[in-house]
Amino acid sequence: MRKNIVAGNWKMNKNLQEGLDLVKDLQTALFSKKVKCDVVVCTPFIHLGAVNGMIDKTKVKLGAQNCADKVSGAYTGEISAEMVASTGAKYVILGHSERRAYYGETNDMLKEKVQLALANNLTPIFCIGEVLGEREAGQQNTVVKKQIEEGLFALSAEDFGKIVLAYEPVWAIGTGKTATSDQAQEMHAFIRQTVAAKYGQAVADATSILYGGSCNAANAKELFANPDVDGGLIGGASLKVDTFMPIVEAF
Ligand code: PGA
Numbered sequence: 001m002r003k004n005i006v007a008g009n010w011k012m013n014k015n016l017q018e019g020l021d022l023v024k025d026l027q028t029a030l031f032s033k034k035v036k037c038d039v040v041v042c043t044p045f046i047h048l049g050a051v052n053g054m055i056d057k058t059k060v061k062l063g064a065q066n067c068a069d070k071v072s073g074a075y076t077g078e079i080s081a082e083m084v085a086s087t088g089a090k091y092v093i094l095g096h097s098e099r100r101a102y103y104g105e106t107n108d109m110l111k112e113k114v115q116l117a118l119a120n121n122l123t124p125i126f127c128i129g130e131v132l133g134e135r136e137a138g139q140q141n142t143v144v145k146k147q148i149e150e151g152l153f154a155l156s157a158e159d160f161g162k163i164v165l166a167y168e169p170v171w172a173i174g175t176g177k178t179a180t181s182d183q184a185q186e187m188h189a190f191i192r193q194t195v196a197a198k199y200g201q202a203v204a205d206a207t208s209i210l211y212g213g214s215c216n217a218a219n220a221k222e223l224f225a226n227p228d229v230d231g232g233l234i235g236g237a238s239l240k241v242d243t244f245m246p247i248v249e250a251f
Contacts, residue, residue, distance in 0.1 A: 001205070001206060002205065002206050002207060002208045002230050003037070003038055003208050003230065003231075004036060004037035004038070004208070004224070004230050004231045004251050005037055005038045005039075005040060005164060005208055005210060005230065005231040005232075006037050006038070006039055006040070006231050006232050006234065006244075006247055006248045006250075006251075007039075007040035007041070007042055007063065007091070007093075007125060007166075007210065007231070007232070007233050007234065007238075008040065008041045008042060008234050008238025008239075008244055009042045009065060009093060009096070009212070009233055009234065009235050009238060010041070010042060010043050010044060010065075010238060010239060011065070011098070011235055012044065013044075013239055014043070014044070014047070014239070016046055016047060016050065019043055019044070019047040019051065020047070020050055020051065020054065022239070022240075022241065023041060023043075023047075023051050023054060023055065023060065024054065025241045026039075026041070026060065026241050026244065026245075027054075027055065027056060027059055027060060029241050029245050030059045030060065030245075030248070031059070033249070035248050035249060035251065036251040037231055037248060037251045038061055038231075039059065039060050039061065039248055040060075040061045040062070040063050040091050040125075041060060041061075041062060041063065041238070042062075042063035042064060042065050042091065042092075042093050042125070043062070043063075043064070043065075044065065045064060045065075045079050045084070048062060048064060048084065048087035048088070048089050049087045049088070052087050052088030052089065053088075061090050061091060062087075062088060062089045062090060062091070063089055063090065063091025063092055063093060063122075063123075063125065064079070064084045064087075064089050064091070064092045064093070064122075065092070065093045065096065066079070066092070066093065066094070066096075066099060066113075067079060067080060067081040067083075067084050067092050067094070067113055067116065067117060067122070068080045068081070068113070068116070069109045069110075069112040069113045069116070070112075070116075071116065080116070081113070081116040081117045081119065081120040081122055082116075082120050084117075084120070084122060085120040085121060085122055089122065090121075090122065090123060091122060091123045091124075091125055091164075092113075092117050092122045092123070092124055092125070093124075093125045093127065093166075093233070094110055094113050094114060094117065094124045094125065094126050094127070094151075095107075095110045095113075095126050095127045095128065095147070095151060096127045096168075097127060097129055097131075097168060097170045097173060098173075101170075107146070107147060107150030107151045108150070110126070110150075110151040111150065111151055111152075111154060114126065114151060114152060114155070114163070115155075118155075118159055118162055123162055123163070123164055124162075124163055124164065125164045125165075125166050125210070125233065126151060126152060126163055126164065126165055126166065127166045127167075127168050127212070127233070128144050128147040128148060128151075128165065128166070128167055128168070128191070129143075129144065129147075129167055129168040129169045129170050129173075129212075129213070130143040130144060130169060130170065130171075131170040131171060132170070132171035135169065135171060140169070140187065141187075141190050144167070144187065144190070144191060144194075145190075145194050148165075148191065148194055148195070153198055157199045157200070157203050160195070160198075160199050160203060160207075161199075161203055161206060161207070163207065164207075164208045164209075164210065165191060165195075165207060165208070165209045165210065166209075166210040166211070166212050166233040167184070167187050167188060167191060167209060167210070167211055167212070168211075168212035168213050168233060169183075169187075169213050170213075171213075172212075172213025172214050173212065173213045173214070173235065174214070174235060174236060175213075175214060176214050177213075177214060178213060178214040178215065178216075178219050178223075179211070179213060181219075181222045181223055181225070181226060184211045184223055184226060184229055185226035185227070185228055185229060188209045188211070188226065188228035188229050189227075189228045191209055191228075192204045192205075192207065192209065192228055195207055208230040208231065209228060209229065209230050210229075210230060210231045210232050210233045211223050211224075211229050211231075211232050211233070212232060212233030212234065212235070214236075215232040215233075215234050215237065215247060216236075216237045216243065216247065217237070217243060217246035217247060217250075220232060220246070220247040220250035221250040223250075224250050224251055231251075232247060234247055
C-alpha cells in the first residue's frame with residue numbers, strides 16, 4: 001500500500017553549515033520517536049553529499065529539488081539526475097510551481113526529467129497545482145489533469161508506480177493561506193481518480209499524494225486525516241526542527 005511521507009523542501013535556504021546543523025538536530029529529534037511516516041529532506045544540491053554521509057537512512061531520507069532535463073554534457077550550471085543519484089539521494093522534487101513559474105519549466109521538459117530521474121533510480125516527487133486565477137475560474141481540475149497527463153502519462157504503469165505526487169495549490173505556497181481540508185481532499189480524490197482511469201485502481205491506490213502549501217503544525221493533522229492525503233511537502237515550516245517535527249508527528 002501507499003506510504004505516508006512528510007518531505008521538507010528547503011528551497012534556496014541554508015548555507016552548508018546551517019543545513020548540516022538542521023539535519024543533525026532533526027535526527028536527534030527523530031531518534032527517540034516512532035513516527036508513522038517516511039521523513040524526507042530535499043536540500044539544495046550542495047548539501048546532498050555531506051547530508052547523505054551523516055543520516056541514518058532508517059530515519060531520514062534524502063532528496064534534491066530539481067535535476068536537469070538532459071543526460072550530461074555542455075549545460076553549464078546544470079545538475080543531472082545521475083549526479084543527484086551519485087550523492088546517495090533517493091528522491092527528487094520535479095515540477096515545483098516555482099520552477100515552472102520562474103525558470104520556465106514546461107510539461108515537456110518535466111517529462112524528460114521524470115524519465116531521467118527514474119532511469120537513475122530516483123523517486124520523483126512530482127508537483128502539480130493551479131494558480132489563484134484558475135481556482136477562481138473553477139479550472140483547477142482541468143489544469144491539474146493536464147499537468148499529470150502531459151508530464152507523466154507517457155510512463156508505463158510500472159514506472160508510474162514509482163512516482164510520488166504532490167498537490168500544491170500555487171495560491172497556498174508561502175502565503176499562509178492553506179487549502180481547507182475539504183479542498184485538499186476533493187482535489188486529491190480527483191487526482192487519484194485521474195490516475196485510476198489511466199493505470200487502474202490498484203496503481204492509483206498505491207500512489208502517495210502529498211499536500212503542499214502553508215502546511216504547518218496547526219493544520220497538518222486535519223489535512224493528513226483525509227483518506228486521500230498521504231502526507232505533505234513542507235516549505236517554510238521545514239526550516240526549523242520545532243516547526244517541522246509537529247508535522248512529522250501529525251500522523
Ligand atoms: P510552503 O511551501 O510550505 O512554504 O507553503 C511548500 C512548497 O512550496 O513546497
